[in-house]
Amino acid sequence: MSAAEKTNAPHRRTExxxxxxxxxxxxxxxxxxxxxxxxxxxxxxxxxxxxxxxxQTLHDPLTLSAIQLTLIAAGISVPLNCIFGVTAAWAIAxxxxxxxxxxxxxxxxxxxxxxxxSGLIYVLVFGAQGWFGSWFSDHNLKIIxxxxxxxxxxxxxxxPFVARELIPLMQAQGRTEEEAARVLGASGWQTFWRVTIPNxxxxxxxxxxxxxxxxxxxxxxxxxxxxxxxxQTNTIPLHVQILYESDNFAGAxxxxxLLTFLALVTLVLKTWVEYKNTALRGTAFTPVPIxxxxx
Amino acid sequence: xxxxxxxxxxxxxxxxxxxxxxxTLFYLGLIVxxxxxxxxxxxxxxxxxxxxxxxxxxxxxxAYRLSFGASFFAALVNAIFGxxxxxxxxxxxxxxxxxxxxxxxxxxxxxxxxxxxTLATLYSPNGWIGGLLAPLGIKVAYTQxxxxxALTFIGLPFIVRTVQPVLEDFDPExxxxxxxxxxxxxxxxxxxxxxxxxPALLTGFALAFARALGEYGSVVFISSNIPMKTQxxxxxxxxxLDGFQYAKATALAVVMLVISFLILLAVxxxxxxxxxxxxxxxx
Numbered sequence: 140m141s142a143a144e145k146t147n148a149p150h151r152r153t154e155x156x157x158x159x160x161x162x163x164x165x166x167x168x169x170x171x172x173x174x175x176x177x178x179x180x181x182x183x184x185x186x187x188x189x190x191x192x193x194x195q196t197l198h199d200p201l202t203l204s205a206i207q208l209t210l211i212a213a214g215i216s217v218p219l220n221c222i223f224g225v226t227a228a229w230a231i232a233x234x235x236x237x238x239x240x241x242x243x244x245x246x247x248x249x250x251x252x253x254x255x256x257s258g259l260i261y262v263l264v265f266g267a268q269g270w271f272g273s274w275f276s277d278h279n280l281k282i283i284x285x286x287x288x289x290x291x292x293x294x295x296x297x298x299p300f301v302a303r304e305l306i307p308l309m310q311a312q313g314r315t316e317e318e319a320a321r322v323l324g325a326s327g328w329q330t331f332w333r334v335t336i337p338n339x340x341x342x343x344x345x346x347x348x349x350x351x352x353x354x355x356x357x358x359x360x361x362x363x364x365x366x367x368x369x370x371q372t373n374t375i376p377l378h379v380q381i382l383y384e385s386d387n388f389a390g391a392x393x394x395x396x397l398l399t400f401l402a403l404v405t406l407v408l409k410t411w412v413e414y415k416n417t418a419l420r421g422t423a424f425t426p427v428p429i430x431x432x433x434x
Numbered sequence: 435x436x437x438x439x440x441x442x443x444x445x446x447x448x449x450x451x452x453x454x455x456x457x458t459l460f461y462l463g464l465i466v467x468x469x470x471x472x473x474x475x476x477x478x479x480x481x482x483x484x485x486x487x488x489x490x491x492x493x494x495x496x497a498y499r500l501s502f503g504a505s506f507f508a509a510l511v512n513a514i515f516g517x518x519x520x521x522x523x524x525x526x527x528x529x530x531x532x533x534x535x536x537x538x539x540x541x542x543x544x545x546x547x548x549x550x551x552t553l554a555t556l557y558s559p560n561g562w563i564g565g566l567l568a569p570l571g572i573k574v575a576y577t578q579x580x581x582x583x584a585l586t587f588i589g590l591p592f593i594v595r596t597v598q599p600v601l602e603d604f605d606p607e608x609x610x611x612x613x614x615x616x617x618x619x620x621x622x623x624x625x626x627x628x629x630x631x632x633p634a635l636l637t638g639f640a641l642a643f644a645r646a647l648g649e650y651g652s653v654v655f656i657s658s659n660i661p662m663k664t665q666x667x668x669x670x671x672x673x674x675l676d677g678f679q680y681a682k683a684t685a686l687a688v689v690m691l692v693i694s695f696l697i698l699l700a701v702x703x704x705x706x707x708x709x710x711x712x713x714x715x716x717x
Contacts, residue, residue: 154619159526166522167534169515172563173587174540177552180562184555223461230454234446242458244698248466251694253648254546255668256687259675260469263476268680270472294465318447327449349542356545359650359668363675376547376651383551383655392555395548402543409543410536 181399184392196382196393204370205378205394208286212361212374213354216294220350224301225343229335232309233317243306249298257295258363261288284366289374292360297353301346304427308342309335345412345426352405356398470691477688480681488685496662497670498689500578504666505646508585513639516593517631523594524601538595541588546651553584554655576658581666584652589642596638600631600708633708637701644697648690 153159186193196202227246231239249257264270265282275282282288316338320330336343358376365372369381375398383391413426477485488494522528523535541549557564557574564574574580604627612622650668657664659673667690674683 153525162518163522163526163528165515166519169519170534170537173590174537176562177549177556177587178540180556181548181552184552223458226454226461227458229450230458233448234451234455236451236455242462244702245462245466248470248698251644251648251698252470253650253668253671253687253690253694255650255671255675256473256648256690259671259683259687260472262675262680263472263684264469266680291465295469298465314448321447321449330448331450352543356543356548358545358547358550362650363672376545379547379551380655388555391551395551398545398548402540402545402548405543406536406539409539410532 185396188389196390205373209374212293227302228305228309254359257360288364300350304342304346476684488682497667501666504582509643520597549652550655580656585646592642593638596634600634637704
């Protein structure tokens with residue numbers, strides 16, 4: 140609201156001060172109870188037995204192998220879903236075809252499926268009694284209770300993240316700029332790299348940030364397909380669980396603090412992208428919050 | 435328009451339609467549709483007796499009751515407080531507003547396992563919050579109340595993030611008009627502002643509810659997973675999987691999937707409703 144507007148409508152548009160302060164107080168109390176207190180307690184619990192134990196846990200070979208596996212899972216799933224996101228957005232935003240709405244709903248589907256079920260479906264396909272289970276075991280390939288299963292489950296749960304940011308953005312931008320580039324003699328690839336990518340870079344970055352956070356933090360789906368073998372099929376969140384259930388609370392929270400740090404970095408980056416884009420205006424992208432349907 | 439009808443032949447200025455749509459469908463099929471269809475195909479091999487024995491067992495019924503009940507109340511609490519948070523963030527200025535705005539997304543960004551162990555520790559009888567409630571005779575961790583707390587945590591951003599943009603777009607002139615016609619502030623809110631927020635509020639509620647129904651990581655630690663008492667459906671499915679009872683787990687998964695799809699449909703209808711609302715406002 141601009142200053143001029145404010146003077147035009149002196150006190151109709153707001154509430155009496157005590158109502159205002161009451162509402163702000165309730166909101167802040169709710170946020171403090173549900174978000175700030177848990178956040179602070181992660182770090183307090185992690186350091187309860189001092190920095191020595193904290194760093195010892197983080198240097199433990201089992202922790203390091205969990206970190207390595209999480210990086211592998213995210214390192215494969217994020218680029219793949221990124222390629223998928225760009226391709227799907229290109230097909231959906233730049234062309235007209237039937238069944239677009241169904242396709243959009245299907246792309247968002249993994250979001251409405253319980254993580255436990257997301258893991259279960261891969262057990263049904265690749266597990267020992269699954270569709271392709273015997274073929275894979277004949278060829279000495281292990282998918283379930285092994286690294287490939289973890290990667291597949293991670294791809295599934297992070298499937299829509301990039302696509303759902305890019306589709307509405309590219310739809311809003313339309314086709315005219317790419318068409319102009321083509322008419323002026325650019326090849327398809329040139330058009331894509333020099334026109335489309337610069338236009339969608341913020342949306343792409345935003346999607347990648349969210350996709351990566353979920354990929355590194357996924358627990359339920361990965362838990363189903365991992366055999367929980369320490370040092371082999373344990374990701375960071377699964378390692379947190381193992382430490383916690385063996386009553387090593389300081390250790391569990393030390394490892395959890397890594398993930399919390401990742402969450403905070405994600406929020407900072409996300410806010411930064413949003414801030415950059417409100418400053419840019421115009422063709423800049425409007426983030427699609429996770430809680431919202433994309434299109 | 436990328437496609438133009440020139441006679442009978444379609445000319446596209448932009449390349450890559452077949453390639454990109456082909457890859458999209460291939461990847462979607464490979465990662466999502468084929469694995470997902472396995473659940474339904476596996477279930478279809480069960481007889482009705484086997485299926486109903488699993489999905490209507492007393493343990494399953496108790497799990498549905500807790501899952502639906504706790505998810506409903508968690509979404510309800512979030513609807514009330516989420517509306518207040520969204521209102522405060524859009525309408526008022528206060529110190530640390532931007533920080534609060536960014537922090538609202540924490541439950542999305544924080545891995546559920548971390549949320550799970552943190553809430554379990556906080557609300558256990560010797561935890562920071564559990565310790566305060568214990569003298570009052572209120573137990574949270576390892577009870578149904580604990581399940582509710584965890585589900586409230588993970589559903590928190592949904593209402594705020596669906597209501598916030600609608601509130602930002604709300605035309606203040608409507609408020610002025612109502613006020614100049616003699617409505618007091620409460621009437622303006624209740625009769626003018628609230629009705630435009632209703633579709634967004636319901637959408638947020640449905641999304642928070644759906645998310646809570648499927649939630650696993652944040653609940654597993656704070657619930658003690660006692661059958662008939664503190665076991666939600668995803669935990670029950672996990673138990674069946676741990677016992678290699680794949681047929682039972684799959685049957686329960688089908689029930690949950692069908693419910694999720696129905697909620698998804700409801701969200702679509704709600705979104706259509708709220709879009710219609712917006713267009714009406716513009717007209």
